[in-house]
Amino acid sequence: WATWKWCDGTADTINKYGNPPFDNRYNLDWEDDAAHVKLGGEWRMPTIAERDELFAHCTLTPATVNGVRVFKVTSNINGNSIYLPVSGYYRETGFIDNGYAAFWTSSIFLAGSAGSGIVYEPSPGLAGTSIWDTFFFYGFPIRPVYGDLGVPVERIVLDKTSLTLLPGETAFLTTTVSPENAAIKDCTWESTNTGVVTVSRDGKVTGVGPGTAWIYAHSMDGNLSADCKVTVKPYDYSVAEPEVVDLGLPSGLKWASFNLGATAPEEYGDYFAWGETQPYYTSLEPLAWKFGKEDGYTWSSYKWCMGTQNTLTKYCYYRNYGYNGFVDSKITLDRTDDAARVNLGGKWRMPTREEQDELRNHCTWEWTSEGGVDGCKLTGPNGNSIFLPAAGTWENDQLKYIGAYGEYWSSSLYTNSPDLAYDFFVTSSLFDWGGPYRRSGLSIRPVYDESIDTDFGTVIWENDGTQGVIQWDSVYQFALEGSAGSGSSLATFPADTWDVIKNGTFYLLLDAASPSILIYDGWWMTYWLHQYIMPGDKRLKDNGDGTWTLEINFSGDPIQGYLDNQGFLLTGSDYTPLKLYY
Numbered sequence: 001w002a003t004w005k006w007c008d009g010t011a012d013t014i015n016k017y018g019n020p021p022f023d024n025r026y027n028l029d030w031e032d033d034a035a036h037v038k039l040g041g042e043w044r045m046p047t048i049a050e051r052d053e054l055f056a057h058c059t060l061t062p063a064t065v066n067g068v069r070v071f072k073v074t075s076n077i078n079g080n081s082i083y084l085p086v087s088g089y090y091r092e093t094g095f096i097d098n099g100y101a102a103f104w105t106s107s108i109f110l111a112g113s114a115g116s117g118i119v120y121e122p123s124p125g126l127a128g129t130s131i132w133d134t135f136f137f138y139g140f141p142i143r144p145v146y147g148d149l150g151v152p153v154e155r156i157v158l159d160k161t162s163l164t165l166l167p168g169e170t171a172f173l174t175t176t177v178s179p180e181n182a183a184i185k186d187c188t189w190e191s192t193n194t195g196v197v198t199v200s201r202d203g204k205v206t207g208v209g210p211g212t213a214w215i216y217a218h219s220m221d222g223n224l225s226a227d228c229k230v231t232v233k234p235y236d237y238s239v240a241e242p243e244v245v246d247l248g249l250p251s252g253l254k255w256a257s258f259n260l261g262a263t264a265p266e267e268y269g270d271y272f273a274w275g276e277t278q279p280y281y282t283s284l285e286p287l288a289w290k291f292g293k294e295d296g297y298t299w300s301s302y303k304w305c306m307g308t309q310n311t312l313t314k315y316c317y318y319r320n321y322g323y324n325g326f327v328d329s330k331i332t333l334d335r336t337d338d339a340a341r342v343n344l345g346g347k348w349r350m351p352t353r354e355e356q357d358e359l360r361n362h363c364t365w366e367w368t369s370e371g372g373v374d375g376c377k378l379t380g381p382n383g384n385s386i387f388l389p390a391a392g393t394w395e396n397d398q399l400k401y402i403g404a405y406g407e408y409w410s411s412s413l414y415t416n417s418p419d420l421a422y423d424f425f426v427t428s429s430l431f432d433w434g435g436p437y438r439r440s441g442l443s444i445r446p447v448y449d450e451s452i453d454t455d456f457g458t459v460i461w462e463n464d465g466t467q468g469v470i471q472w473d474s475v476y477q478f479a480l481e482g483s484a485g486s487g488s489s490l491a492t493f494p495a496d497t498w499d500v501i502k503n504g505t506f507y508l509l510l511d512a513a514s515p516s517i518l519i520y521d522g523w524w525m526t527y528w529l530h531q532y533i534m535p536g537d538k539r540l541k542d543n544g545d546g547t548w549t550l551e552i553n554f555s556g557d558p559i560q561g562y563l564d565n566q567g568f569l570l571t572g573s574d575y576t577p578l579k580l581y582y
Contacts, residue, residue: 004137017108017136026186026201027220028106035144045106046145048115051131060119060127071101071119071127082143084119090139103143104134116140153182153219156226163230165197165207168291173203173228175217187217197230207232208292235290237278239270239343244448247380249362253355254448255386256348260340261444266371268391268402271441274409274421275315275333276303277342280394280441289397296397297441309419309437316418331503333411335457335582340446347452350444353412353422353433360424360431367428374403376426386445388426394441407434407442456509456581460497463578501554506582508550512575515540515548519570532572547578 002009006016017028027047030036036044046054054073061072069086084101101119108114116138118130134140159174177185189199193213198206205215207230215228240263242256261270261279270279280293280301293301300307304314311323315333319325333350335341341349351359363378368387370377375389392402407425414420420435423442436442453459500506510517517533517540533540533550541549570577 001137006136011135014136017114026108026188029188029220033106034142039144041146043144043146045104045142048105048107048131050145051103051105051115051117055117055129060129062121062125062127069099071121073119084143085141087141089141091135092137102140104140151179151181151183153177153184153224154179156187156217156219156224158217158226158228160228163205163228165205165230165232166235166291167207167209167232169207171205173199173205173215173217175203175226177219184220186220188220190216190218192216196232205230210234235278235282237343241344241346241348242446245384245386246382247359247363247378247384247386248382249358249380251355251358252450253351253358254450255351255359256340256446256448257386259389259391259443259445260343264371265387266373266375266389268373268389269443271297271391271394271399272339272409272444273297273302273441274438275337277337277339297394297439298396299437299439302439304438309439312418315413315438317413318418321418329503331413332500334504338411339444344446346454347449348446349449349452349458350409350411351447353410355447356408356410356422356424356433360433365426365431367426374428375406376431388445389443390426391443393436393443399441404428407436407440408445409442453579453581456507456579459579459581460501460506461580463576500582503554504582505551505553506580508552508570508577509579509581510548510550510575510577511546512548513546515572515575517550517570517572517575519552548575 001007001011007014017032028045030044033045057076059074059076061074063070063072063083065083070083071086072081072083074081084103086099086101088095088097088100089102090096099121103117105115105117114134114136116132116134118132120128120130122128155178157176157178159176160171163171165171175185175187177187189201189203191197191199191213192215193211195209196211196213197208197215199215200206203217205228210232212229212231215230216225217227218225239261240258242258242262244254245257246254258265258267259269260272262268272279278290280290280297282288282290289296295301299305299309305311306313306323310321312321313323313326314328314337315330316322316327317329317331319327332352335349338350359378363380365376365378368375368377370387370389373389375387377385377387379385388406388408390401390403390406392399392405393407394400405425405427407423410422410424412422414422414435417435419438421438422433422435424431424433449458451458514535515533519533535542535548539551541551543549
């Protein structure tokens with residue numbers, strides 16, 4: 001497999017000529033048919049059907065020609081004959097000389113194997129035949145066949161040029177091939193993104209996940225294709241907006257009056273895997289799982305991995321937990337993965353671990369009932385309170401501990417193991433923090449953050465025309481410079497905000513005609529780590545109103561190693577910084 005062309009080194013990485021769910025071809029394309037490529041004209045490799053015809057209508061006899069062992073193949077119809085030499089074949093262990101006359105067909109048999117023909121001598125003077133499904137990487141001889149390839153395909157048309165589906169929904173595409181007397185009307189099918197939509201060899205299209213992809217039908221005798229644009233829409237999901245409750249906490253942060261997905265404080269609401277913005281089900285009573293989530297809250301269902309806890313594809317800082325060593329060092333949910341922010345919008349978001357700790361440390365709590373539902377009542381310093389119902393938690397396909405236990409996600413990744421995330425939990429005897437698996441289905445109690453700009457997210461710094469002051473104690477800093485407008489601006493922010501910036505994606509809004517931006521670490525530009533970022537760079541977007549948005553992400557960049565001690569500098573020319581946000 002390591003040397004075969006159409007895979008990445010193993011049988012499970014075949015990228016052409018596989019059975020479903022691969023590319024659904026039945027036979028080799030002409031450009032991969034060795035006989036057709038080398039001999040041209042109407043020469044080609046035989047199909048499985050043609051191999052079977054040879055064995056069924058010919059007599060095979062062992063013989064020796066010019067000192068070479070062969071099998072004479074004589075037609076029972078016209079008496080003509082050919083010779084198949086006893087060639088042996090190659091496999092991964094080397095050359096196999098076992099007295100076989102072997103040859104490839106052009107037909108795929110099973111995933112990872114193709115049909116072949118074998119002629120052997122079971123006893124002296126007799127010939128036997130065998131039909132093998134042979135691994136693609138074996139080295140077999142080829143006995144070409146010659147015949148009229150027929151009228152070529154001139155056009156392929158699909159009965160639909162666009163489709164809109166939900167995940168799990170199916171539809172069929174039908175091809176019309178012209179001319180009517182084309183010799184080979186079969187087509188192969190291809191999806192440009194199997195994470196969005198798949199297609200079977202009979203044209204059955206299945207929505208997988210939200211997004212847009214194209215389905216192609218390819219002619220098997222040439223390079224003609226037809227396509228259909230498929231849009232897979234997300235499941236409809238809407239939630240009620242809670243009331244804002246001011247508990248009088250030191251930070252000024254306010255909390256929601258009920259859980260995400262609920263309509264009243266005593267309702268459990270919905271359950272979410274960490275970093276996913278919709279529940280895995282469409283209904284709890286009766287229970288109905290969404291397409292692809294039939295196993296429940298498991299790693300096989302979880303969005304940000306490849307099926308196991310050590311194949312993470314996002315929010316990972318240890319290589320041994322990442323898929324193929326993946327690391328992005330993100331430790332706080334991006335705004336697009338924050339279920340409260342996505343579903344409620346406005347100034348709502350999920351709390352961080354520190355904000356959950358503030359709730360625990362500054363509120364009194366008591367186990368009580370509200371509306372006949374057991375849970376925890378939290379009373380803040382100002383006497384206002386919220387109720388956290390014991391909604392239980394989803395593990396795999398089981399909802400456990402309902403009425404006795406409530407568990408609530410934060411937006412913060414666990415410190416020592418990236419397959420976990422921080423939460424807090426309530427029972428009749430305990431109110432504490434924990435770190436469950438990210439694939440678990442937990443409740444979310446949103447917070448209301450006044451600092452969120454509904455146009456720009458959370459604003460870290462805004463240019464108000466004043467110059468900042470450099471401070472090195474207990475505060476991290478960054479500098480912003482531009483030769484136009486204010487010239488330079490300095491901003492400071494606390495360590496918890498810095499953690500978001502250092503490990504996530506954030507943005508700089510700037511005013512410019514044609515900016516040139518440099519990123520340095522260190523106030524004195526000791527280390528230069530980036531080229532100029534200028535119009536045309538994919539990180540720099542022209543907003544069309546005289547402003548530009550620069551996307552910045554330090555994850556995996558060597559600059560991370562210096563930032564904690566030195567801060568970073570955005571400099572360059574011909575722009576004025578306006579706003580920094582995430």
